[in-house]
Amino acid sequence: MPHNTVAVVGAAETTKMGVITDLSQIGLHADAALNAMADCGLKPSDIDGIACANETPVQLAHYLGITPTWIDGTAVGGCSFMIHVRHAAAAIEAGLAKTILVTHGESGKSRIGNPMRSVHPQSLNGQFEQPFGPMGPPSMFTIPVLRYMKTYGVTEEQIAQVAVVQREWASKNPRATFRNLITTDDVLNSRMIAWPFRLLMCCLVTDGGGALILTSADRAKDFPTKPVYILGTGESAETPMISQMEDFTSSRAFRVAGPTAFKEAGITHEDVDHLMIYDAFAHLPIYGLEDLGFLPKGEAAAFIAGRNTAPGGSLPLNTNGGGLSYMHSGMYGMYALQESVRQMRGIAPAQIPGAKISVCHGVGGMFAASGTVIFSNQAP
Amino acid sequence: MATPGRALPQPTPETQHFWDGTKANELLLQRCDDCSKVYFPPRPFCPACASRKVSVTKASGKAILYSYVIHHRPAPGFTPPYAIAVVELAEGPRMMTNIVECEQTPEALQLDMPVEVVFEPQTDTITLPLFRPAATAKG
Numbered sequence A: 001m002p003h004n005t006v007a008v009v010g011a012a013e014t015t016k017m018g019v020i021t022d023l024s025q026i027g028l029h030a031d032a033a034l035n036a037m038a039d040c041g042l043k044p045s046d047i048d049g050i051a052c053a054n055e056t057p058v059q060l061a062h063y064l065g066i067t068p069t070w071i072d073g074t075a076v077g078g079c080s081f082m083i084h085v086r087h088a089a090a091a092i093e094a095g096l097a098k099t100i101l102v103t104h105g106e107s108g109k110s111r112i113g114n115p116m117r118s119v120h121p122q123s124l125n126g127q128f129e130q131p132f133g134p135m136g137p138p139s140m141f142t143i144p145v146l147r148y149m150k151t152y153g154v155t156e157e158q159i160a161q162v163a164v165v166q167r168e169w170a171s172k173n174p175r176a177t178f179r180n181l182i183t184t185d186d187v188l189n190s191r192m193i194a195w196p197f198r199l200l201m202c203c204l205v206t207d208g209g210g211a212l213i214l215t216s217a218d219r220a221k222d223f224p225t226k227p228v229y230i231l232g233t234g235e236s237a238e239t240p241m242i243s244q245m246e247d248f249t250s251s252r253a254f255r256v257a258g259p260t261a262f263k264e265a266g267i268t269h270e271d272v273d274h275l276m277i278y279d280a281f282a283h284l285p286i287y288g289l290e291d292l293g294f295l296p297k298g299e300a301a302a303f304i305a306g307r308n309t310a311p312g313g314s315l316p317l318n319t320n321g322g323g324l325s326y327m328h329s330g331m332y333g334m335y336a337l338q339e340s341v342r343q344m345r346g347i348a349p350a351q352i353p354g355a356k357i358s359v360c361h362g363v364g365g366m367f368a369a370s371g372t373v374i375f376s377n378q379a380p
Numbered sequence B: 001m002a003t004p005g006r007a008l009p010q011p012t013p014e015t016q017h018f019w020d021g022t023k024a025n026e027l028l029l030q031r032c033d034d035c036s037k038v039y040f041p042p043r044p045f046c047p048a049c050a051s052r053k054v055s056v057t058k059a060s061g062k063a064i065l066y067s068y069v070i071h072h073r074p075a076p077g078f079t080p081p082y083a084i085a086v087v088e089l090a091e092g093p094r095m096m097t098n099i100v101e102c103e104q105t106p107e108a109l110q111l112d113m114p115v116e117v118v119f120e121p122q123t124d125t126i127t128l129p130l131f132r133p134a135a136t137a138k139g
């Protein structure tokens, strides 16, 4: 059954973004959740379902004063929120809950109430990857890229262009962390992190949060906000080990989640007005454009460098500035969803005029998992 | 490359044979007795067909450099810049490793170059499988 009967009625980010030293991680969750409830005129007693990833739904239900009939603690990295939306839509359609809060808060920079986690030496990652010196995502998520570059003849300059174009979008967003325009040379001359990746090809590290409130499309009409309907969703998983990806030039999880959502929505790529692809690093929009079927393999880097996803281009991508320039608290997917909702409401800082369909695609871990949500402001 | 301070594996019952193998200077994979799939990392069943009838098999130690990054930031037990690599074994599976006896530069580290396993003891119980340019590939 298509997810054509559920809508987002409440959406908000934390009051502040960036470096937030007066709230712990659970406090960021609560700030976002209270903002989302205020957005649509609800109280905690109106919420009967809750989903979150980096804190348990038990903690958030108790902290916010919610008595749920449905909980989801799916925690598969930064796309957990896309998957929460998918599960929430199914739960509302199945009658398991009427009004669901998906919430996220993350003290990624200040790390208040968010302890550093280490890789357990008995895990597969701990035994077969960690001994060889990776130090988190910048030196792991990037490992497949040389193989992609050799396979398709993609250059470092083209990968740098992803960051350049997204900074143009960020320059239009007052809440973006970085708003000054940059050049390809600026990217290539920024500090080397893990060759071929320089600092400006890597995401920010910030604090923040966001929350969404979903209900049935029938009830959505009674809310003060413009409903944003869920047309289709998808999810998948591949491997917790970057070294064990089936294909270093493509994400299997992307290739399952994306087409599942498109099929359910009953749309084609030509119908898409606005696109978010989770960009923890500059290669992710390239993989995403291809694995979601917008472009043949090997063509996405030139497509981005050719300004097709830039302001004024045919396929506006990561219009908030993305994880590279807007914000990235560690699990970025919630902020991509927020931008899709803003675009569908018509209130985004860099609004795409007349946009009716937005595709929001997330990655979890390092190509470990994926979730896709397709939104529309038109009732299905 | 003595590397005190790097993270070391703690074997589990399912992986003990692999780490016993590296300690004896052998790179051990597993092969499915039913469908012949050769696989890594270790587990007591075949990931292709779920058969529990699997055998340990000694790999040739020959591989190609499949992909990598050159890490420029500090890490315990490493002197940056150092490559974090994935090699593709002649038998098929890929594994993460480091490339030793080789400059850690894009020019020296060419994708698809032949490499061969070398065993580096870390402790009395743990020996890591690293790779170096294959003898035939050395200038």
Ligand SMILES: [Zn+2]
Residues within 6 Å of the ligand: B032, B033, B034, B035, B036, B037, B046, B047, B048, B049, B050, B051
């Ligand atoms: Zn088998």
